[in-house]
Amino acid sequence: MLLGPRQIGKTTLAVNLGEELNGMYRDLERPRDLDQVRDIELFQAQYPERLLILDEVQRAPEIFAPLRGVIDRRRRDGQRSGQFLFLGSASLKLLGQTSESLAGRVAYAELSGINALELASAAAQDLNPLWVRGGYPDSLTARSEAISLKWRLDLIRTYLERDVPQFGFRVPAETLRRFWTMLAHHQGGLFNASSLGEGLGLSGQTVSRYLDILVDLLLVRRLEPWYANIGKRLVKSPKVYIRDSGLLHALLAIEDADSLLSHPVIGASWEGFVVENLLSCLSASLWQPYFYRTQAGAEIDLVLVKAGKPEVAIEVKRASAPKAQRGFHQACDDLGITHRYIVYPGDEAYRLSTSDIWVTPLTTLMSTLRDRRGLSFG
Structure with a gap:
């Protein structure tokens, strides 16, 4: 199936x-x-x-x-x-x-959308159209940004007005759209049903049910936290991402790259884009994705777990010369992870001096994960 x-x-x-x-x-x-x-x-x-x-x-x-x-x-x-x-x-x-x-x-x-490895050219500067428009084929290949945006808005409307009712959900289309848009504004944030419910005039239980609908329709990813018995106070709420970056941008009325670059969501959008592309290369039966965060600030954007053991730590940065924060080092030490990466929008993979962390383009790490090679570049 x-x-x-x-x-x-x-x-x-x-x-x-x-x-x-x-x-x-x-x-x-x-x-x-x-x-x-x-x-x-x-x-x-x-x-x-x-x-x-x-x-x-x-x-x-x-x-x-x-x-x-x-x-x-x-x-x-x-x-x-x-x-x-x-x-x-x-x-x-x-x-x-x-x-x-x-x-x-x-x-x-x-089947996920078109990912970065499937583009004719996977150089970092060529990822912008995929990032802005998302991985739906008709959106990515549209003749113009305006046509692409209209296609995505039509898809959103079809989901709200036809598909959600067909699956037996009794939810007002406009209410679900407002909720979906609120999730877009909080891209990659911790899910707080009570807080979102206040903004919509709904109970936290109803908001959680709305999230279940979008997750079950494969439109939203609920990334669960990794729990470890290490004697530290851990964040236990899931992070939530609009899975397709193009739908995220449509919900926020972001039409093109210039609009995205000046929008407050740019960092969270890049993070979600990287997460979805990386997960599209993994076998779901072998790897399970999580994030890790402590109340003290130690954090890993994406933890890849295999056979119940955290194996890979990935931090996502929208910077030309990213540096690893102290919290990333601490989190990796907490979990005993040796394969540590920072994904950035550059073209070259290199190792941080005096560190065991690799800074890597998205497609380089995607190729490594897809081909199941040793998780290093040296």
């Missing part, structure tokens, strides 16, 4: 795979296609040797219980696995019936 937000490119990828692998594509948002697959056993029996691609699969949760029997029968008959490719626009939490019915019979992958 391939998961990802709407318009991120799942359908294009699946259709291309279908052309190579004798696939049959059905969009379950089309009534005719939906009717064809409601009896999934009959549908599969009609096309036993074809790759069956079902888009927006959350529209037909009733197919998954009988599909379990279809898959088990094929296995007993020694037939090939991988006959079905499902596409979904929500998290596993919203697709709960799917994950429960097909436990052990389905593999999950998440």
Whole structure:
């Protein structure tokens, strides 16, 4: 099952795979296609040797219980696995019936937006269009900044007016938009439901439910703090990011790079952009992302944990010659992390003098993480 937000490119990828692998594509948002697959056993029996691609699969949760029997029968008959490719626009939490019915019979992958390594040129100065417009293909490739911004605003409106109600959430569109915009203004900040609720005239419980909706629709990342039993007072609230930088900027009416460079959100926007690009290169089954912060000020923007152990510490700086703060050193020492990095918007990777910290361009660290090489550059 391939998961990802709407318009991120799942359908294009699946259709291309279908052309190579004798696939049959059905969009379950089309009534005719939906009717064809409601009896999934009959549908599969009609096309036993074809790759069956079902888009927006959350529209037909009733197919998954009988599909379990279809898959088990094929296995007993020694037939090939991988006959079905499902596409979904929500998290596993919203697709709960799917994950429960097909436990052990389905593999999950998440498709993120276009990332920095996928650009034709990954030099630091060429990242600005991706950063400003975000990773949605139609936004990134639009003919002008104005067209790109309009596309993103239309996507936001579609989510609020159509997609949220389709998933069964009863939330006033304008209220959810105000909340989403407030999160944009607090990009990368600690989530405080009570404080946000006061600004919206809502209870903290309602605000937390709104956050759950945006997280489940793969639009917002809730980055949890890493807890360590080290005898220090730790921050326990999650940090919250609008996942796509282009949607972040649309919510804040930032149209182009000049507007972004003069906006107060620039540092937090860069941090979120770096975090999402780095996580797009990692195996979610091997690495878990966190942040770390103590009440005394020791802090790591991104902690990568493997097999329950913090392995990598990453600080994000929007500076041409960044320096590691004392709090970063202290946090790394607290957790016993030896792989320490600062991501900056430059072109060269270098080691800080008298330090074990590497300063690195975003794409250099992305390549290292993707290729699973030794986590150093020396």
